[in-house]
Amino acid sequence: MGLELYLDLLSQPCRAVYIFAKKNDIPFELRIVDLIKGQHLSDAFAQVNPLKKVPALKDGDFTLTESVAILLYLTRKYKVPDYWYPQDLQARARVDEYLAWQHTTLRRSCLRALWHKVMFPVFLGEPVSPQTLAATLAELDVTLQLLEDKFLQNKAFLTGPHISLADLVAITELMHPVGAGCQVFQGRPKLATWRQRVEAAVGEDLFQEAHEVILKAKDFPPADPTIKQKLMPWVLAMIR
Incomplete structure (x- = not known):
């Protein structure tokens, strides 16, 4: 059996892994794990993770979890361009620095924005107070300001x-x-231009394919x- 990736493109780290593998022509079998149906909580999937x-x-026979670990594994196993994870010590350290920072900052903020603005009221039918949404x-x-000031600054990437x-x-x-309807790039010209560069580097078709599900989040039944009932404990733990 070759490489298998267990993904749901509703998940932001899954999208990163999917785009990376497709962009670099890494052959893999896609195994869909439907988060909205709670398939990740099943005993069958627990055998994988x-x-x-x-x-x-x-x-x-090798199994790996955690998106950053998976991305690094793919960079090391397959011949991908050096710029993804540079060999240069300090250039690589800058990538490591961002990957270490984002887990409890950007990921948390973006996840909470999606769930408080759309997924709780629309998908789960649970109201979110205006005060909670405003704080989120x-x-x-x-x-976003930290992302610009600390990492992007005046660089291309x-x-x-x-x-x-x-x-x-x-x-x-x-x-x-963005999928929740937040104007993330409005009033942030440097960040908006950076997004255009990233999308162009990845390829517009692949970028849109990977984000098709999340951009329809407001239309989820x-x-x-x-x-x-099955998802609520998982959701509350995820966004706390």
Whole structure:
């Protein structure tokens, strides 16, 4: 059995892994794990990933979880352009710096924006108070400013003149609040231009393909009560 990737493109780290593999012509079998149906919580998927999270990778008898670990594994196993994860010590350290930072900052802010603005009220039928939503969007705004000031600055990409894993991970995160209807790039010309560069570097068709699901998040039908009951503990733990 060759490389298998367990993904749901609703998930931002899954989108990063999917885009990276497709862009670099890495052959893989796509195994869809439908988050909205709670398939990641099943006993069957727990055999692949006991943490019950996507993405997950199987390469023969070898199994790997966590999106950053998967991306790094793919850069090391396959012959991909150096700019994704540079050999140069300091250039690589800049990518590592961003990947270490984003877990508890940009990812958290973008995830909470999606769920508080759309997924709770539309999909789960749970109201979100105006105060909670305002606080979530204010947190997102602060994080976006940090992304610009600390990482993007006046560079073409987050860590230098070329696209890297940092940019791919960041843009897939930012498309979460975009899918919720947040004007993430409005009033942020540097960030908007950066997005255009990343999309061009990835390829517009691949970028749109990977984000088709999240851009329709506002149109998701309400969850079945049984599914809602199954998902609620997972959702609350995820966005806390």
